[in-house]
Amino acid sequence: MTLRLSTVILPVHRWHEGGRAAWQRAEELGFHAGYTYDHLSWRSFRERTWFGALPTLTAAATATERLRLGTLVTSPNFRHPVTLAKELLSLDDISGGRVTLGIGAGGNGFDATALGQEAWTPRERADRFAEFVPLLDRLLTEQSVTQHGDFYTADDVRTIPGCVQRPRLPFAVAATGPRGLKLAARHGQAWVTTGDPKLYEEGTPEQSLAAIRGQIEKLGKACAEIGRDATELDKILLAGFTPERNTVLDSHDAFVDFAGRHQELGVTEIVIHWPIPDSVFAADQAVFEKIATEAVAQLG
Template sequence: MRIGITILPQDPWPVARRKWGAAEEYGFDGAWTYDHLSWRSLADEPWHGTVPTLTAAALVTSSIPIGVIVASPNYRHPVPFAKEIATLDEISGGRFQLGLGPGGTGFDAAVLGAAEYSPRERHDRFAEFVSGLDLLLRHELPGSGGVSFDGDWFTAVRARMVGAPAHHPRVPFVIAANGPKGMRLAAEYGQGWVTTGRDGAVGEDWWTSVADLAHRFEDAALSVGTDPLGPDRYLMIDSGGSYALDSIGRFDDVVGRAIELGFTDVITHWPRADGIFAGSEDILDDVAARLPALHEHGGVIPKLG
């Protein structure tokens, strides 16, 4: 079991720098941030750019994998975004992981004046986004004249990436999906699959939905000829109406249940002072004390104190 931490891009850089560095010192297995222009209840609060934040994070860390959880086509085109991601991966020394999702229907979807798309249109657009990034991030062969594709949603005409990718064959994809078509896409293109469980479900209903989705992902993987145990499985554990870092007991419980359901990774959020994900940074000390045993003993949570 690997434990990841999400650091929302809200703090002034001197504060954020401390958090990114501390995530590495604590021994977390990955440090992530969101990719939004604004987000839900925090829409009127400071919210910094994703790529500059991750670039700075890459320069103040040296070993921890870093990534975005998750980028969407709501306001991004594969060509310039692939260039940014490839550059980030090179700066980080091949530590970058790219979370991808179809994008919600809120502010990020409307800010550029786009029409409201149907679920099918959103999936079709996402599928093109993923396939385009897959081609671009493998980089063009020397002398090939670049990467070209012409879809219903995105076009590239002899796009140049330049240079060999830091990751081979490309940056790892962690694809968010709850529906069957999205899960098949995740199984086909993803090195990882991530879920937040069923929207609106809380408590035990949420855990039931998580178990069901894990089984459905296995079926989706088999349907596209992928080993169901091949992609990593990520669970966003601050879902289902609770926050995993409310207490160390709560953290132990959700991690243990995620292990039982076959997840390889869980991701929580750095505690905020108030509002969503409100909590104490002291809990992080207790979590950090558990990380070596989680790594060494195959996910067995040590009993401390």
């Protein structure tokens, strides 16, 4: 099974002061895709420069030619399916059909309350996500959509001419719970995990591998319930949130070992963070670029 290697380029640089150069360098290094977080701000970057995801990806689309582009991930926290569909439709056109939408239920960070609402409970997030994804699917595949749901309404919405990618741009659904996995099975072209968050602080690499193996097995069962072959879905691991997060990018050999163990589980794409000095994503740029150019070839 061929493993793809992608990167996350956080929107922390002014476009003309390093932003454009990073996306272009990602393409030069041969990454399969360049993703970015779709947040209003994020954790330790709360008081630092942070630009919008979709304008950044649009700029990246005009600065690159082959690199796939996407969000890891968009959520309902501050998005509405109707406006998001129109923006994705435009981005897919501008990029020439190179967009993947990473999408998840969201969490309790700043995004959850920035628009003045109370943070939703996990159940409320799951309820909204269960309505958000199917409606967005319809909006990107049908030219006229009317739907009145519990949370989201589309009233005779037009999305002409549709996506460049047919029937629509791919969804990479981030999920670990049963309801989210069912959405991934039904609507996803890929599934996204960061591992088990309970193991982030004190878990072991072995426990993390076992947890991801279990997640993939549950995804397979969700696919089987609707008669879908789980091998149709790419399995994407966003690295940086597993117990070995602090050593994965220490050396080429460390990454190859990490990637190989996850490839054996069935992971088809690993996403690593573009180095950001003085942050949780600090890493040696030279080592990072060696990983980009040599690791996948070694894994086969």
